[in-house]
Amino acid sequence: METVQSLILGFSVALQPSMLWYAFLGCLVGTLVGMLPGIGPLAGISILLPITYGLDATKAIIMLAGIYYGSQYGGSTTSILLRIPGEAASVMTCIDGNAMAKKGRAGAALSIAAVGSFIAGTFGVVMLTVVAPPLAAFALGFGPPEYTALLVLGLIFLAYMSTTSLVRTLLMAAFGLLLGTIGIDVMTGHFRYSFDIAELGDGIGIVPVAVGLFGLGEILATPSHQVPSQVIHPKLRELWPNRAEWRDSAAPIARGSVLGFLIGIIPGSAHIISSFMSYALERKVSRHPEEFGKGAVAGVAGPESANNAASTGAFVPMLALGIPTGPVTAVLMAALLIHGVPPGPTLVNDHPQVFWGFVASMYVGNLMLLALNLPLVGVFVNLLRIPYAYLYPLIIMFCVIGVYEVNNSIVDVWIMLIMGVVGYGLKKFSFDPAPLVLGLVIAPIFEMSLRQALIMSDGTWMIFLQRPVALVLILVSLALLALSAIGYFARRKDWRAKLAEAETNEA
Amino acid sequence: MVFAISGDLPFGSLSAPGAGMMPKVVTGFMILFGALVMMGAARSAPLASLDWSDRNHAALVVLITGAGVAVYRPLGFLITMSLLVFLLLVVVERRNALIAAAYGIGLTLFAYWLFGKALRSPLEQGILWF
Numbered sequence: 001m002e003t004v005q006s007l008i009l010g011f012s013v014a015l016q017p018s019m020l021w022y023a024f025l026g027c028l029v030g031t032l033v034g035m036l037p038g039i040g041p042l043a044g045i046s047i048l049l050p051i052t053y054g055l056d057a058t059k060a061i062i063m064l065a066g067i068y069y070g071s072q073y074g075g076s077t078t079s080i081l082l083r084i085p086g087e088a089a090s091v092m093t094c095i096d097g098n099a100m101a102k103k104g105r106a107g108a109a110l111s112i113a114a115v116g117s118f119i120a121g122t123f124g125v126v127m128l129t130v131v132a133p134p135l136a137a138f139a140l141g142f143g144p145p146e147y148t149a150l151l152v153l154g155l156i157f158l159a160y161m162s163t164t165s166l167v168r169t170l171l172m173a174a175f176g177l178l179l180g181t182i183g184i185d186v187m188t189g190h191f192r193y194s195f196d197i198a199e200l201g202d203g204i205g206i207v208p209v210a211v212g213l214f215g216l217g218e219i220l221a222t223p224s225h226q227v228p229s230q231v232i233h234p235k236l237r238e239l240w241p242n243r244a245e246w247r248d249s250a251a252p253i254a255r256g257s258v259l260g261f262l263i264g265i266i267p268g269s270a271h272i273i274s275s276f277m278s279y280a281l282e283r284k285v286s287r288h289p290e291e292f293g294k295g296a297v298a299g300v301a302g303p304e305s306a307n308n309a310a311s312t313g314a315f316v317p318m319l320a321l322g323i324p325t326g327p328v329t330a331v332l333m334a335a336l337l338i339h340g341v342p343p344g345p346t347l348v349n350d351h352p353q354v355f356w357g358f359v360a361s362m363y364v365g366n367l368m369l370l371a372l373n374l375p376l377v378g379v380f381v382n383l384l385r386i387p388y389a390y391l392y393p394l395i396i397m398f399c400v401i402g403v404y405e406v407n408n409s410i411v412d413v414w415i416m417l418i419m420g421v422v423g424y425g426l427k428k429f430s431f432d433p434a435p436l437v438l439g440l441v442i443a444p445i446f447e448m449s450l451r452q453a454l455i456m457s458d459g460t461w462m463i464f465l466q467r468p469v470a471l472v473l474i475l476v477s478l479a480l481l482a483l484s485a486i487g488y489f490a491r492r493k494d495w496r497a498k499l500a501e502a503e504t505n506e507a
Numbered sequence: 508m509v510f511a512i513s514g515d516l517p518f519g520s521l522s523a524p525g526a527g528m529m530p531k532v533v534t535g536f537m538i539l540f541g542a543l544v545m546m547g548a549a550r551s552a553p554l555a556s557l558d559w560s561d562r563n564h565a566a567l568v569v570l571i572t573g574a575g576v577a578v579y580r581p582l583g584f585l586i587t588m589s590l591l592v593f594l595l596l597v598v599v600e601r602r603n604a605l606i607a608a609a610y611g612i613g614l615t616l617f618a619y620w621l622f623g624k625a626l627r628s629p630l631e632q633g634i635l636w637f
Contacts, residue, residue: 052532052626063542167547171540174533178509181530190516190526193509216572220565389600392613393592396572400579401618405628413576417569424565428557443529451524457523 007129010356010432014364021064022055023361026063028072034090035078035380036391041071042328042437043215043395044406046207046403049335058341058354062361064335065315068328069121069362075370076113077380080300085412090307091494092279096292096299103314107239110245110247112297113304120305121366124312127261128319132348136320139345143464144452149473151446154323156477157266158435159484166484179204179436180443187451194325199411205335206441208403210327213417213433215399219425224389239374241297256305258486258490260432263306264313266325278306312362319343319355322440327434330441346504439496509534567599583633584623588615 013019033044045067052060057205073089080097093113100109138364142150159169163452182193183203194200256278263274282302283292290300314325322344324330336343341351348355388418403416428435509530519525575591582590592611596602622628 052623054627100523143606165547167540167543171537171544174540176535177533178530178537178571181533185526188517188526191514192530193512196527220568221561223564389596389602390610393595393611396568396595397588397592397614400572400575400591401584401622401628401630404579404631405622408629410576410580413579416575417576420572421565421569428559429550447529449526449577453526459520 001072003133006133006352006356007360009352010358010360011363012272013058013353014062014360019357020364021060021068021366022063024368026066027070027073027365027372029054029370030072030436031077031369031380031442032383033067033075034071035384036072036075036395040065040214040218041068041332042210043218044076045328045331045335046211047174047215047339047398049072049207049331050402050405052335053338057336057351057356059356060339061332061334061341062356062365064332065358065362066365067219069308069365070146070252072121073373074112074116074380074392076300076304077110077373077377078114078384081381082384090275090304092275092303093161093300095279096296096327098295099293100297100300104297104469105203105241105245108241108245109300110377110469111239111241112245112301114370116249116253116256116301116305117308117373118366118370119253120260120364121312122371123257124261124264124309125359125362125366126363128312128315132320132359134315135316136348138346139321142200142345142469143467144449144456145467146445147449148453149464149470149477150321150363151442153473153477154325154442155435155439156480157268158326158438160480166481168431172433173439174430176436176439176441177443177446178439179209180440181447186444186448197411197453199407199409203444204415205412205442206267206331206437207234207406207413208416209419209440210331210437211399212419213423213426215395216326216416216420217433218394218418218422219395219426222292222388224392228478239377244295244461249299251306252278252302255281255285256302257309261307261313263323264310266314270370271306272311274306275303278302304390319347319358320345321392322347322445324438327437329444330438333441333444349470353365388397564599568595571595571598579633580631581633583635584630585615585619585635586633587631588618 014023027045031040033041044119045064048067049064052063055063072090073202076093076097079090079093080101083094083098095394097109097113120473155173157310159166173418180203182200184190184194184201185192193474258276259278259281260274263277276400277301279292279299282296282298283289286292286298288296311328316322317325318329318333322333323344324333333343336354341347342355344428399416400413402411403412406412426436453463464474513527513530515624516527516530517525518527551628563636570586571591571594575587578590579587589608592614593604593607596607596610598602623630
């Protein structure tokens with residue numbers, strides 16, 4: 001009953017005209033960001049973060065989150081019509097979505113993707129409404145040892161779920177943690193690795209690193225001649241799927257919604273992993289697995305539903321525990337912090353308008369996205385006709401403006417440029433940059449929790465084994481490491497290796 | 508290298524960790540993970556098989572963007588961004604100079620209106636007075 005009342009409060013906030021405007025703006029920008037190759041939700045959110053400085057926290061988070069879940073809708077359009085993923089989570093949709101388009105069913109594929117995204121997104125928000133408040137209440141009892149153990153588990157889970165390798169992911173996360181130590185040590189006041197550069201005293205910002213790695217890095221690795229400009233243009237009257245297509249998509253949408261939400265809660269690039277796992281699941285349970293790759297409806301409905309549910313699920317640990325599950329939620333967390341609203345267990349009680357307004361706005365946002373992505377698909381398709389050679393200078397310009405405007409700092413722009421080169425190199429050597437950003441974001445929380453826990457225990461590590469919650473979290477971390485070690489030494493292909501192989505083949 | 512430049516940062520003790528503890532521990536882990544990656548190198552594709560065909564594109568984009576960043580404050584938003592887009596189109600993409608100039612100026616004016624006027628973000632004026 002309390003949840004219903006809180007949700008009513010949320011709708012009273014989210015349905016205000018100004019909130020509806022910012023939700024719409026976020027969804028529109030998200031759709032565009034998802035559609036355009038070379039710019040994903042992370043770069044999109046980072047670039048537009050400075051624009052939110054003049055807004056209050058609720059409007060800011062509603063708009064930025066709209067970009068995130070809106071990009072999951074937009075990504076499917078490029079995948080289906082161009083066979084290139086607008087953003088990473090849409091890789092699997094390329095296969096069957098584009099095959100459907102080539103058979104003249106582009107409209108049906110777009111409809112199924114949009115409806116699946118809507119159902120999964122709404123399911124994710126319902127689950128978020130139910131799960132987040134009790135989880136936040138439970139987490140109120142967490143102290144530094146529990147937070148340290150939780151962050152360790154988060155990093156190991158991220159590495160375990162990674163499609164590259166556990167060691168490579170941990171290496172990237174450690175690099176991020178190291179970058180996160182740059183600046184003034186808040187406990188002792190020491191300057192660390194700032195080399196007399198005043199701007200580095202506050203540390204390296206998330207925005208220049210994220211925009212560099214994911215925005216500029218992607219552009220450097222994508223010469224314009226590699227981006228196809230042949231776009232299939234669906235007609236409005238062909239948008240409605242036939243009865244058989246609806247029937248074939250119902251169960252995959254349901255399965256994708258549940259699977260996506262569950263994966264979304266787990267640290268990692270959940271929206272990407274969930275679409276891979278959903279595709280694998282659908283092929284496994286299908287009576288006609290041979291149709292996959294040739295235009296199977298389930299190959300569009302499942303992954304598209306899963307990535308939307310996962311992007312909503314990722315908000316659970318962010319809002320309830322104050323822990324980011326990936327780089328996108330990390331930047332969203334930074335946005336809340338900039339506005340003086342710390343995400344975490346106290347958010348529900350201390351800022352109910354922000355929390356419930358945000359949750360309610362997602363119900364509205366999913367409806368807006370359905371309306372945007374079906375009737376207006378023809379308008380968006382015209383954007384894909386802009387040659388990439390003319391598009392990426394615009395993206396670079398927005399990267400520079402976005403990063404500079406955060407602190408009016410040219411040092412930040414140089415950091416972005418360096419990170420762009422680093423991102424290009426990492427891509428060449430098959431290192432995933434997402435753990436680096438996650439490490440950078442959690443570094444201050446992790447260091448503070450670890451040092452506080454050690455001070456509390458007078459220097460003994462046993463404190464992590466003496467407290468039940470911390471002990472359980474440490475045991476789960478060890479179990480995951482053991483599972484990975486077994487897989488490594490057995491030298492057999494587990495599900496992650498198969499996913500990595502599929503990703504390589506399809507990318 | 509991190510160990511070398513961390514000389515003045517105290518490690519402290521376990522009961523009172525210092526400012527140098529976290530960076531040194533994390534660097535230790537990086538060395539460990541790096542060694543493990545190198546040990547598994549035999550399983551990876553050989554370095555020679557990496558596709559570097561995009562290196563010229565990447566190098567030119569970095570050079571032009573770097574030059575743009577260097578002159579951003581002295582020249583200001585309007586001049587720097589117009590030049591940045593123009594050079595990217597002409598030097599990297601080999602497009603017609605006139606079209607590139609028109610596109611660069613048009614795009615910059617649009618961004619100036621969007622960020623500077625509509626969203627009221629302070630943009631660098633540089634040598635211009637607006």
